[in-house]
Amino acid sequence: GENVGLHLPTLSVQEGDNSIINCAYSNSASDYFIWYKQESGKGPQFIIDIRSNMDKRQGQRVTVLLNKTVKHLSLQIAATQPGDSAVYFCAEFQGAQKLVFGQGTRLTINP
Amino acid sequence: NAGVMQNPRHLVRRRGQEARLRCSPMKGHSHVYWYRQLPEEGLKFMVYLQKENIIDESGMPKERFSAEFPKEGPSILRIQQVVRGDSAAYFCASSTRQGRSTEAFFGQGTRLTVV
Numbered sequence: 001g002e003n004v005g006l007h008l009p010t011l012s013v014q015e016g017d018n019s020i021i022n023c024a025y026s027n028s029a030s031d032y033f034i035w036y037k038q039e040s041g042k043g044p045q046f047i048i049d050i051r052s053n054m055d056k057r058q059g060q061r062v063t064v065l066l067n068k069t070v071k072h073l074s075l076q077i078a079a080t081q082p083g084d085s086a087v088y089f090c091a092e093f094q095g096a097q098k099l100v101f102g103q104g105t106r107l108t109i110n111p
Numbered sequence: 112n113a114g115v116m117q118n119p120r121h122l123v124r125r126r127g128q129e130a131r132l133r134c135s136p137m138k139g140h141s142h143v144y145w146y147r148q149l150p151e152e153g154l155k156f157m158v159y160l161q162k163e164n165i166i167d168e169s170g171m172p173k174e175r176f177s178a179e180f181p182k183e184g185p186s187i188l189r190i191q192q193v194v195r196g197d198s199a200a201y202f203c204a205s206s207t208r209q210g211r212s213t214e215a216f217f218g219q220g221t222r223l224t225v226v
Binding site for chain 2: 008042044
């Protein structure tokens with residue numbers, strides 16, 4: 001289900017290191033997943049998506065991994081930069097009707 | 112191609128007043144979602160609409176909240192008799208739900224403050 005009412009977990013990484021953000025989804029019937037980035041005071045911004053018939057998808061500096069067995073998604077950001085600081089959400093399409101968001105993780109970059 | 116447009120960006124209402132939040136989807140998009148976000152929390156689904164139809168309103172409070180997406184014009188989220196607990200950021204997203212991609216694009220949100 002939706003994770004609301006909980007304070008965001010935080011991930012701190014050194015600039016230049018790789019970041020891995022994890023997400024557990026709830027509905028085994030969900031077949032489409034999206035990662036969003038949300039900067040302070042702004043709306044969520046699409047990063048990358050993946051369908052359930054795939055295990056991995058790569059974009060520019062980002063990779064999404066999907067493990068359907070344990071209903072787990074991860075977002076890997078290579079060579080993390082200061083501009084990557086934001087809150088990252090995974091979202092799943094449930095029943096092809098409703099886009100449901102996970103809890104979110106705040107990523108902070110240490111210089 | 113303009114993105115999803117929400118207005119106003121900031122809205123202040125006194126308790127008991129009505130709040131109207133507008134969302135113009137991206138050109139060619141006929142599906143609209145509304146979400147509510149409290150500070151430091153995730154986005155909570157409220158309602159999913161297509162043109163002239165409410166598809167899923169399972170996240171809408173039973174009272175005071177309503178949404179519409181008319182044939183012409185923006186989608187409207189209406190909150191009657193606002194209370195302080197309604198203070199939040201409200202985000203709208205739109206999608207085409209055509210082709211292989213069903214990615215949804217978000218607006219910048221409306222930040223409602225009830226005083």
